[in-house]
Each structure stands twice: as C-alpha cells, then as structure tokens.
Amino acid sequence: MRVSCGEKKREGGKLVKACVQVEGGEVVGILLTGDFFVEPEEAVDRLVGELSALRAPLEMAPEAVLEAVRRSGARLIGVGDEEIREAVRRAISSEAPGRVA
Amino acid sequence: MALPRASTLRAYVAEWPRNQFFNMAYEEAFFREAREPTLRFWRNDRVVVIGRLQSPALEVNAAEALRLGVKLVRRFTGGGAVYHDLGNINYALALPGASMDVEEAFRLVGEAVAEALRGMGAEAYYRPLNDVEIGGLKVSGLAASRSAEGVFVHGALLVSSDIEVLWKVLRITQEKLSDKRAIARSRVKRVITLSEALGRRVEPREVYEALATSLSRRLGLEIKWDSPSEPELRRALKLYRDRYSRPEWNLLYTDMVAGSLSREELEALGMIARPDPEQEREVPGVGP
Numbered sequence: 001m002r003v004s005c006g007e008k009k010r011e012g013g014k015l016v017k018a019c020v021q022v023e024g025g026e027v028v029g030i031l032l033t034g035d036f037f038v039e040p041e042e043a044v045d046r047l048v049g050e051l052s053a054l055r056a057p058l059e060m061a062p063e064a065v066l067e068a069v070r071r072s073g074a075r076l077i078g079v080g081d082e083e084i085r086e087a088v089r090r091a092i093s094s095e096a097p098g099r100v101a
Numbered sequence: 102m103a104l105p106r107a108s109t110l111r112a113y114v115a116e117w118p119r120n121q122f123f124n125m126a127y128e129e130a131f132f133r134e135a136r137e138p139t140l141r142f143w144r145n146d147r148v149v150v151i152g153r154l155q156s157p158a159l160e161v162n163a164a165e166a167l168r169l170g171v172k173l174v175r176r177f178t179g180g181g182a183v184y185h186d187l188g189n190i191n192y193a194l195a196l197p198g199a200s201m202d203v204e205e206a207f208r209l210v211g212e213a214v215a216e217a218l219r220g221m222g223a224e225a226y227y228r229p230l231n232d233v234e235i236g237g238l239k240v241s242g243l244a245a246s247r248s249a250e251g252v253f254v255h256g257a258l259l260v261s262s263d264i265e266v267l268w269k270v271l272r273i274t275q276e277k278l279s280d281k282r283a284i285a286r287s288r289v290k291r292v293i294t295l296s297e298a299l300g301r302r303v304e305p306r307e308v309y310e311a312l313a314t315s316l317s318r319r320l321g322l323e324i325k326w327d328s329p330s331e332p333e334l335r336r337a338l339k340l341y342r343d344r345y346s347r348p349e350w351n352l353l354y355t356d357m358v359a360g361s362l363s364r365e366e367l368e369a370l371g372m373i374a375r376p377d378p379e380q381e382r383e384v385p386g387v388g389p
Contacts, residue, residue, distance in 0.1 A: 003357055003358065005358070013230070014181075017159065019357045033156040033159065034154060034155065035154075035180050035181030035182070036179060036180075037180060037203050037246075038154065038179055039202065039246070040247050040248055041177075041246045041248035042249065077179075077204065077230070078230055
C-alpha cells in the first residue's frame, strides 16, 4: 500500500491537499486536508468518515471523492469541485510517496 | 443575517497563556455554553495553532518548534495554521442561535475589526474571505464555524509578534525564501503587526476596547464587561481532558503521512502536541 499526495490551491482562495492510499490499483482511503472551511460543523466527522472508507478504481477516484463530499452534506468554503478533482488527480499520478515537501 | 433577540454583548478577557491547550479548550467551551452573544479576548504563549482539517506534519517544522519552545494545538474551526505569541491577541465571538453562513460571519466580524483598527489610526480593511489587511499586508486572520447551536468566529491579530519565529515554525511549501536577511522585514513575508503599522507600542487593552466597541455597535448590542462563569470553566476543563491536551486530537491526520517523516520530526510532533507537566499548574480546578 502506498500513500500519494497532491495539492491544489484556488486562485485567491484556499489550498486542498488530497492523500490517497492505493492498493491493488484501487484507492482504498483518502484524506482531504487544507486551510479551507467546512459547514455545517456536524458534517465534518461525516466527511472524514466517508473519505476514509472510500473505495474506487484509480480513474474514478476524483468523481468518487466529490460524490463522498456531497453525501456527507458538507459544504467546503475556499475550495471547490475543480480544486478537489485536481488535487486527487495529482495525488494519483504522483510518483513520489506521501512526502512532506 | 439572522440574530436572535438579545440586548447585550457579554465581553471579557479570559486567558491562560502558559497552557495553550487549556486556552483552546476554553475557546470551544464558551461557544458550547453560550446563551447570549459573548466576546472573549485572550493571548497564547508560543504555539502553532492549526485548523480543524489540517495535517500537522505538513504545517509545522516540529523539530524547530520543539527547539524554540513552541507548542502545537488544533482548534475546532477550519482554516490555516497561525503562530501565536504574547504579541498576538485573539478575539472570539459566540453568537448562539444565529443563522448566518460562514461567509457572512467573516464579513460581519472582519469589517468590525477593520473599523476598530481604523479608529486607532491604521488604514485597515476587510479582505474576503477571511483577512484584515493594512496596505496589502495581513494583520489579522479569521476562522469560523457554523453549527445547529449557532455561529462562532474568532481571529488572531498581530500586535507585536515575533515574525522571525513565525516563519521558522510554519512550513511554507510553495514560497521559498531566497533571501534569509529579508526574514526580519515582515513586508517581504506579507504580514504586518499593528505596532509596525502605527509606529508605536500598542497595549492589548486598547485593542480590546476598540474591538468590543466596534462589534457591539455593528450587532446593535450594549457591551457588558464580565468574567468567565463556572459552567464555562467546567466545560473547558472537560474539553481539555477529553480532547485538547491529547495528541490524539492535536495530531489527527498524521498517520497517512507518517511514513515519510523522519524519526526526529515524529518524536518532536509527539512532544509539542501535549502539555508539559508544569503546564498543568496553570489549569483552573487542577491542584498542584
């Protein structure tokens, strides 16, 4: 199992970093971190739960993450679908393991 | 923006600077306990405060923080990592029963803070999403949370913080320092302290009065200077024990990236994310 991270900052907004656990050609868990905001507060734990339990083939991961965010009822403030998609894409295509820059 | 009917804004200074973990526990406690609009002012001794959704290893130079006596604590609101020292003041506004979204809450408080600073002589303005600036440089950053209970906004305001330490302990992944001599000149690093902006020493009390006046006016409430209540303190002690004094909370989201951290960095993270034994003495309700 390897962990790969990718990040994307919205112009004039916040940064989202996606760290994906990949096993057998599949994403088996994902973490979204960053300096964005989430509302309502009650959705934070749901969001983290949905993402850590997420399973999807690599190429479906970006959309699967967006679906998980929607299911959790969380509204992210400071980053949008485009940034999340891109961060996940970069994580998946990243050669480096989850290295801290 | 909807605020339930209230006539006063309860305001007080409540701080335990030497126990940054209890300070943060109190921050959540007074929001959960609030029955009326409440405004808290406080300061922290050296600590990096990270947002609810940040991974600490990515935000702090832990070994450096340990060397400099800087702690690490996670707050319950989102947003980015900030450095607090006694030259930074924190303001926190709890609006129980309010139903505005986070963007509105930022505008409300951000504009009030900017107005207060203008009254002190600084050319400050609110810059969406969550900054207050003077001449293009950040002097205050805000974070917020909205729940079924209400809305909570808090911010950190640089009065006379040690910017050099700030840049040593915060990880900046995308901005590389090319000129280390420029560290001391905060202009290069895009932040400014209020003392620098006004060209004079600034006492915390002066800022508290200005902020309280500006916020109460915007909210249409009368200020009532008060002090922490027993329920607030009890709740804070519980949150301290259950959450804020624990690495399990402060170091959330470290597992995923732990594999790429050096042992020195991992050990340092463990040490800065919990209070030292002598810090326990600062906690009210805990005997020596």
